[in-house]
Amino acid sequence: EPEVTQTPSHQVTQMGQEVILRCVPISNHLYFYWYRQILGQKVEFLVSFYNNEISEKSEIFDDQFSVERPDGSNFTLKIRSTKLEDSAMYFCASSWGVGETQYFGPGTRLLVL
Amino acid sequence: AQSVTQPDIHITVSEGASLELRCNYSYGATPYLFWYVQSPGQGLQLLLKYFSGDTLVQGIKGFEAEFKRSQSSFNLRKPSVHWSDAAEYFCAVLSPGGDDKIIFGKGTRLHILP
Numbered sequence: 561e562p563e564v565t566q567t568p569s570h571q572v573t574q575m576g577q578e579v580i581l582r583c584v585p586i587s588n589h590l591y592f593y594w595y596r597q598i599l600g601q602k603v604e605f606l607v608s609f610y611n612n613e614i615s616e617k618s619e620i621f622d623d624q625f626s627v628e629r630p631d632g633s634n635f636t637l638k639i640r641s642t643k644l645e646d647s648a649m650y651f652c653a654s655s656w657g658v659g660e661t662q663y664f665g666p667g668t669r670l671l672v673l
Numbered sequence: 674a675q676s677v678t679q680p681d682i683h684i685t686v687s688e689g690a691s692l693e694l695r696c697n698y699s700y701g702a703t704p705y706l707f708w709y710v711q712s713p714g715q716g717l718q719l720l721l722k723y724f725s726g727d728t729l730v731q732g733i734k735g736f737e738a739e740f741k742r743s744q745s746s747f748n749l750r751k752p753s754v755h756w757s758d759a760a761e762y763f764c765a766v767l768s769p770g771g772d773d774k775i776i777f778g779k780g781t782r783l784h785i786l787p
Contacts, residue, residue: 591773603717603763605774616772651717658773659705666716
């Protein structure tokens with residue numbers, strides 16, 4: 561069964577450093593998403609992406625964040641200058657249409673020191 | 674604004690016992706409803722979903738959920754739990770025809786006693 565994959569599974573970085581989280585969505589899906597889950601809190605929507613542009617973003621997704629689909633398979637989330645409060649589990653998801661089931665990857669646990 | 678409430682933060686049941694996890698939502702119309710499960714160190718796996726039609730939906734791993742419009746609820750059930758069901762369970766909603774973001778509840782952590 562096709563699945564969403566994410567790399568790395570864990571990332572430790574120093575405050576102020578740039579990180580790139582990578583995702584490979586399910587191959588025939590057209591819509592891509594990033595969510596995050598701070599430890600002990602609920603999963604929160606960050607951004608949705610379709611046709612090479614952002615469809616919607618939350619208040620969390622400020623200028624420090626960016627997303628890109630650099631080729632036909634990868635979908636990345638970049639945090640330009642990490643802050644301590646960016647420490648969280650970041651989930652990528654994909655779906656084939658708006659309002660359709662979103663399938664989630666295993667997550668990348670980011671720790672900012 | 675849409676919201677999802679899972680009133681139980683932790684639930685403990687004995688292996689073989691039945692299970693019901695509660696979920697209530699707040700939304701002007703009937704949203705799309707989901708249950709996801711997150712095992713320790715794992716991602717979010719879709720257990721089941723409700724879009725329309727039969728209000729009792731069957732999912733994977735022997736789980737089912739019932740949509741009750743009058744109660745704005747979508748409770749998850751399993752007749753007999755297994756030790757491997759120990760995980761965190763998230764109820765979630767998506768607005769049909771609206772924005773494309775899933776709103777999650779805070780989750781219920783299920784503990785299984787041997």
